[in-house]
Amino acid sequence: MKPVCPFVKAARPDDVSLKKTSESPKQHIAQDVKAKQESAEPGIVSPKCPFGYDSQTFKLGPFSCMICQALLFDSSKCVPCSHAFCKACISRFKDCPLCGADIEKIEPNPDLQTLVDRFIEGHARIKRSQSDEDAQNEKKTITYEDVSLERGAFLVQQAMRAFRAHNIESAKHRLSLCAEDIREQLDRMGNTSELCSQLGAVLGMLGDCCRALGDSVSAVSYFKESADFLFKVQTDDMEIIHTLSVSLNKIGDLKYHEGNLEAARSYYSQSLDVRRKKLAGSPSQTLDVAVSLAKVADVDRNLGDESMAVNGFQEAVELLESLTLNSEEVGLENRRISVLEFLKNQLDSKE
Structure with missing residues (x-):
C-alpha cells in the first residue's frame, strides 16, 4: 500500500538541524506520485488542479496570500484598495504590500475564504474515467477518492509555507485537515506503518505550531500522540x-x-x-x-x-x-x- 501523503521524510517546520537526505522532499514526492500513477486502474488519470497548484512545484494562484505565499487563511481585504491577504499577514503592515496604498482599515472577506475552503476540500480528490465509451457518449464518470497522495503533500506544503512566514494559525489549520484525512484512513485500514508514520509526523508539526503559539499544554499532547504513533512503526x-x-x-x-x-x-x-x-x-x-x-x-x-x-x-x-x-x-x-x-x-x- 502506498502512503497517503509523502511527507514521512519532511522536516518539522522548526527543525533546522534535521539532516538532509540524498534526495530532496520534491524528489520523494515525484517518485511516490509516479508509483501511484503506474499502479492506478486502467482508464483513470490523476487529477490536475485548474488553478495550477501542484505539490511538486512552487506556484501561486488567485487563492494565495502574496505575503506568506500559502493559501489564504482568515481572508481579509485592505480598504480602500481591496487587495486580499491572510489577516495575520496583512495586520503587520500599514500600507498595502501590493500597491502601496495606505491601509485605512482591514475588513473580513468571507466570500473569498469560502471559495478557498471549498477549493481545499476538493483538491486532488477526484479521478475521472477516460474510457472510449464515455468519450463517445460525452459522459464523465467521477469517482471520489478517500484521500489522495497529492492532497496530503499539498496540505503539508501549504502549512510549511505559512509556518515559515509566522502565520501559525494557518499552518495549524492545514495540518489539522491533513491529520483528519489520515485518521479516516486509520479507521478503515488499521494501524499500518505508513499511516502511523505519517500521522506521527503531522502531529509533531501540530505540536510545533502550538508551542509557537504559547500553548504548551496542547503542544505536549500533540508530541505525546506523535510519539505513540511513531513507536508503532517498526x-x-x-x-x-x-x-x-x-x-x-x-x-x-x-x-x-x-x-x-x-x-x-x-x-x-x-x-x-x-x-x-x-x-x-x-x-x-x-x-x-x-x-x-x-x-x-x-x-x-x-x-x-x-x-x-x-x-x-x-x-x-x-x-x-x-x-x-x-x-x-x-x-x-x-x-x-x-x-x-x-x-x-x-x-x-x-x-
Missing part, C-alpha cells in the same frame, strides 16, 4: 527515528521549562534510548546521541546528582571527539564543534 528509517526522538525531546523541553525535572529526565532518557539503539555509525545520529546525553546530564545536575551529570557530559565528549567527518560535511562539523564546546564548558564549570 522501521530502521533514520528520518522516522529522528522524528520520534525529537518529539520525545520536545516534551522534555516543555516539562523542563515548567520546572518538572523528573518528567523532563524521563522523556530525555526515552529519546536517548531510541537514538542509542539506532546509532549505526551515522555521523548525524552520533551528534543526536551526544545532544541527548547532554540533556539528560543537565537535568541530573539540576537534580543534584553531579556524578551522573559529569559521566553523561564526558560520554558525550568522547563520542564527539571520536567522530570523523569528511570535508563535505561542513554543516555537521560546525554542529559537532558547537556541541563539543558546550559540553567542555559544562565540565569546566565544576572543576
Whole structure:
C-alpha cells in the first residue's frame, strides 16, 4: 500500500538541524506520485488542479496570500484598495504590500475564504474515467477518492509555507485537515506503518505550531500522540527515528521549562534510548546521541546528582571527539564543534 501523503521524510517546520537526505522532499514526492500513477486502474488519470497548484512545484494562484505565499487563511481585504491577504499577514503592515496604498482599515472577506475552503476540500480528490465509451457518449464518470497522495503533500506544503512566514494559525489549520484525512484512513485500514508514520509526523508539526503559539499544554499532547504513533512503526528509517526522538525531546523541553525535572529526565532518557539503539555509525545520529546525553546530564545536575551529570557530559565528549567527518560535511562539523564546546564548558564549570 502506498502512503497517503509523502511527507514521512519532511522536516518539522522548526527543525533546522534535521539532516538532509540524498534526495530532496520534491524528489520523494515525484517518485511516490509516479508509483501511484503506474499502479492506478486502467482508464483513470490523476487529477490536475485548474488553478495550477501542484505539490511538486512552487506556484501561486488567485487563492494565495502574496505575503506568506500559502493559501489564504482568515481572508481579509485592505480598504480602500481591496487587495486580499491572510489577516495575520496583512495586520503587520500599514500600507498595502501590493500597491502601496495606505491601509485605512482591514475588513473580513468571507466570500473569498469560502471559495478557498471549498477549493481545499476538493483538491486532488477526484479521478475521472477516460474510457472510449464515455468519450463517445460525452459522459464523465467521477469517482471520489478517500484521500489522495497529492492532497496530503499539498496540505503539508501549504502549512510549511505559512509556518515559515509566522502565520501559525494557518499552518495549524492545514495540518489539522491533513491529520483528519489520515485518521479516516486509520479507521478503515488499521494501524499500518505508513499511516502511523505519517500521522506521527503531522502531529509533531501540530505540536510545533502550538508551542509557537504559547500553548504548551496542547503542544505536549500533540508530541505525546506523535510519539505513540511513531513507536508503532517498526522501521530502521533514520528520518522516522529522528522524528520520534525529537518529539520525545520536545516534551522534555516543555516539562523542563515548567520546572518538572523528573518528567523532563524521563522523556530525555526515552529519546536517548531510541537514538542509542539506532546509532549505526551515522555521523548525524552520533551528534543526536551526544545532544541527548547532554540533556539528560543537565537535568541530573539540576537534580543534584553531579556524578551522573559529569559521566553523561564526558560520554558525550568522547563520542564527539571520536567522530570523523569528511570535508563535505561542513554543516555537521560546525554542529559537532558547537556541541563539543558546550559540553567542555559544562565540565569546566565544576572543576
